[in-house]
Amino acid sequence: MSITLAIALGAALLSPPHLTALPADASGPINCPKPPKTITTSDGRIYECHPEEGMNPYHDVTPPDDKTHWQLPFDNPGPPPFGTETYHPPESWPFRAILFSGNPRAWDRIFFYVFDHQGVIVDSNEPDAIGNQMMEVRVSGVRMWPTARVYYRLIPNNEQDKNKRLKNTSRIGDVAYYALVMDGDMLCPALDESTFTSWPGNKQAARLYINGRCGEAPEADTSHWKYQVNSRYYGYPGFESSGLGLTWTFWRHDEPDRPLHDNQGNCLVFCDK
Incomplete structure (x- = not known):
């Protein structure tokens, strides 16, 4: 495997995906990274995850946009x-x-x-x-x-x-x-x-x-x-x-x-x- 391909694959693994729905399971480094890391959904909302809060770990931290x-x-x-x-x-x-x-x-x-x-x-x-x-x-x-x-x-x-x-x-x-x-x-x-x-x-x-x-x-x-x-x-x-x-x-x-x-x-x- 080339060095360039290895770097690209590593970056893909480290970058959280744009999720189409918030995961039901908050465990795992992608589903619920520790703050201040965030999850971004496919429709542009930004969530910070607090797994210690159990059933409701996802906090919407999306700032107001230019149409607010x-x-x-x-x-x-x-x-x-x-x-x-x-x-x-x-x-x-x-x-x-x-x-x-x-x-x-x-x-x-x-x-x-x-x-x-x-x-x-x-x-x-x-x-x-x-x-x-x-x-x-x-x-x-x-x-x-x-x-x-x-x-x-x-x-x-x-x-x-x-x-x-x-x-x-x-x-x-x-x-x-x-x-x-x-x-x-x-x-x-x-x-x-x-x-x-x-x-x-x-x-x-x-x-x-x-x-x-x-x-x-x-x-x-x-x-x-x-x-x-x-x-x-x-x-x-x-x-x-x-x-x-x-x-x-x-x-x-x-x-x-x-x-x-x-x-x-x-x-x-x-x-x-």
Whole structure:
């Protein structure tokens, strides 16, 4: 064997492969190298392995990319008279309904919202969501998310109960639970990666950031679901190897209503259609 070939083979053995799925077995020098060595998946996520942690040894340490949306830091959030935070409903809300599950913020929950043309929620399996309105947030007239159309589920501006309106401020800090992202013709649940990643810069950044690839979301593979749904489901790109379970479906007001089922076949809304 030539020296050149031997060096090439040695390099191949030492370089961890781009895995199409995280290994079920964390043992072995390739499956779980000691930190700071990492595993890179074929879709670009980076994992640091901690085999001493047993069943969950893989820590996602993928840094934000150039499409990530960052929330602007403000010193004066909160509604008047406490701050300069204001809420702005859309002139016209084009989406009729959305259903999503697998949100890292609430793994075991399925959420659906049905909207009117002003973005007011008229039906939902989340009782306190009914009557809320999808609104953008601005502070001192500046959009809190300058590079994305982020709409929070908030208590409407005409609500007379000040204590209820004050709840909006706490919701704004929980973008993964209360916000949707509109990107062209797409509507997506906001994906706050800080809820499930261990990227070392999270603490230093001290700012909320969300995945910026809503508009690129491909159709999700639902072939393994117990119930074969009659709607097109989507998932954020880049998480096929890691098994992130966030999937969603939606439709617009200019589409006919249709029964909306979860992945177990249970009809949730429009069941008489």
